[in-house]
Amino acid sequence: MPEIHAHKAECRxxxxxxxxxxxxxxxxxxxxxxxxAIPADSRYAIDLCLEEALSNIVRHxxxxxxxxxxxxxxxxxGRAGLTFIIEDNAPHFASPEPREQDETSTSGSELHPAELKxxxxxxxxxRRFAGSLRWEQLPNGNRLTITFPHPPNSSGIQPH
Amino acid sequence: MxxxxxxxxxGITKVVLEGRLDIEGAAAVDLKMNVIAGSSKLLLLDMQxxxxxxxMGLRSIVVPAQTVRRRGGKVVLFAxxxxxxxxxxxxxxxxxxxxxxxxxxxxxxxx
Numbered sequence: 001m002p003e004i005h006a007h008k009a010e011c012r013x014x015x016x017x018x019x020x021x022x023x024x025x026x027x028x029x030x031x032x033x034x035x036x037a038i039p040a041d042s043r044y045a046i047d048l049c050l051e052e053a054l055s056n057i058v059r060h061x062x063x064x065x066x067x068x069x070x071x072x073x074x075x076x077x078g079r080a081g082l083t084f085i086i087e088d089n090a091p092h093f094a095s096p097e098p099r100e101q102d103e104t105s106t107s108g109s110e111l112h113p114a115e116l117k118x119x120x121x122x123x124x125x126x127r128r129f130a131g132s133l134r135w136e137q138l139p140n141g142n143r144l145t146i147t148f149p150h151p152p153n154s155s156g157i158q159p160h
Numbered sequence: 161m162x163x164x165x166x167x168x169x170x171g172i173t174k175v176v177l178e179g180r181l182d183i184e185g186a187a188a189v190d191l192k193m194n195v196i197a198g199s200s201k202l203l204l205l206d207m208q209x210x211x212x213x214x215x216m217g218l219r220s221i222v223v224p225a226q227t228v229r230r231r232g233g234k235v236v237l238f239a240x241x242x243x244x245x246x247x248x249x250x251x252x253x254x255x256x257x258x259x260x261x262x263x264x265x266x267x268x269x270x271x
Contacts, residue, residue: 129250
């Protein structure tokens with residue numbers, strides 16, 4: 001990924017494949033939010049999506065194997081939005097087709113409590129709070145590109 | 161992430177959550193949440209001070225709620241902030257655990 005040097009905040013972050021390393025992400029996003037005046041609601045959506053995407057890589061991509069690499073790049077795209085590119089060297093991940101990976105119905109009133117699978121909300125939340133998502137297979141890993149609208153249309157998240 | 165609880169009239173247990181209910185926060189409260197769920201039948205989860213809720217945090221709410229409901233109890237969520245409520249609704253969890261913004265209605269729902 002190309003280096004970006006024009007900003008005060010570092011636009012790249014390298015992590016190890018450990019959940020404890022996610023603690024490094026939030027101060028990094030804090031710095032980006034301050035430099036690029038990211039509104040609070042957009043910041044919330046960014047935190048939510050990064051936590052979900054990164055924890056999925058650690059738990060499912062690398063299957064708990066520690067000390068593997070995860071790279072995050074931030075690209076401020078002006079009116080096009082705020083883009084985060086996450087790359088790993090994990091086995092190829094089949095990008096979920098729309099709705100196929102949702103583990104519960106979107107019709108909340110029809111839900112039976114037993115159908116609400118704890119921890120099974122990740123893809124649904126990514127789709128709900130990210131502006132756009134794109135999964136790609138790299139020769140030796142995966143790339144997920146998440147773009148958030150900036151400035152947000154209203155609440156910082158996309159409509160249903 | 162902080163968690164505290166108090167017993168209210170009518171056998172209601174009020175649990176106050178405070179902070180970020182992310183992966184780290186969820187790990188910090190899971191044990192106490194499960195202990196409370198194992199001994200309470202009427203649970204009011206005060207979400208006013210929860211500033212962030214992610215998918216692992218949802219788990220910290222759903223698992224104890226299912227425990228309480230399996231024992232014939234009730235759970236309500238009280239006063240989540242806007243974005244936390246968005247997450248609760250996007251995940252459909254508000255169908256399992258009703259959300260109330262008035263304490264009186266939250267308590268009434270547990271009767």
